[in-house]
Ligand SMILES: [Fe+2]
């Protein structure tokens with residue numbers, strides 16, 4: 001079974017044109033919340049237009065789950081994988097250094113993982129190699145294969161990115177479950193033991209950024225506004241960085257901190273390198289100035305944490321059953 005918090009249809013409605021997340025209950029609430037802020041740049045007609053766009057986005061969000069379910073059934077029937085061997089987890093997909101890191105965490109030895117922490121006193125960001133080059137090459141070919149498959153239109157990876165592949169649609173969720181349970185959980189237990197318990201589900205997807213082409217032809221997003229993730233912990237692994245300039249990941253503070261918009265860490269992506277951080281650590285992606293970048297993102301969810309406080313509305317969640325879009329809440 002899968003579950004979401006009811007807030008998904010009212011909060012965090014993202015309009016990329018404005019790079020901003022809005023909340024929307026009705027038009028008068030919208031004006032009350034945003035008219036002052038928007039009137040610095042827009043006239044009343046334009047503000048009404050923005051309100052209508054948000055309403056339309058809300059309407060389409062409410063239909064997303066059934067559409068996603070139908071799309072998934074369709075893909076399951078039609079899609080023939082290119083590299084079947086990467087759908088079943090194998091340790092050979094992983095870099096030896098990553099395996100050593102996990103083995104040390106399992107033994108309660110945190111020296112190796114601590115050495116991967118980005119030197120910053122205030123926020124915890126860890127960078128370490130995850131996948132081998134061989135696995136990455138096969139994975140990218142698989143992503144390309146499904147992205148250009150006749151008769152398949154993929155869902156969006158998340159509410160902000162347009163370009164990428166959902167691991168559930170690709171059929172690779174089970175393989176990633178092994179990675180989550182046996183490799184990522186020991187790391188989470190070691191570095192976030194104070195806040196996060198067992199992450200018993202995940203949402204996995206790729207994101208693609210490209211300087212050429214347009215966002216809407218599947219060629220790649222350009223940048224990503226400030227946000228925090230719908231995750232307790234995020235692992236973000238760079239799988240492709242062809243002649244990339246720009247498109248750096250900038251970390252700020254924890255979303256519930258007063259000082260959350262101060263920039264603390266600028267990271268360049270490097271193929272094979274994973275970046276691990278708390279989902280509530282605010283971040284954004286700088287504009288890509290050249291090249292193509294693809295990353296695999298795993299949003300790890302702990303129902304013990306989010307059942308108490310939903311990370312999107314920061315309130316006790318209104319848990320609603322869904323057909324296929326799971327946000328990791330459990331009744
Ligand atoms: Fe993110």
Ligand SMILES: [Zn+2]
Pocket residue numbers: 005006007008310311312313314315317318
């Ligand atoms: Zn919520």
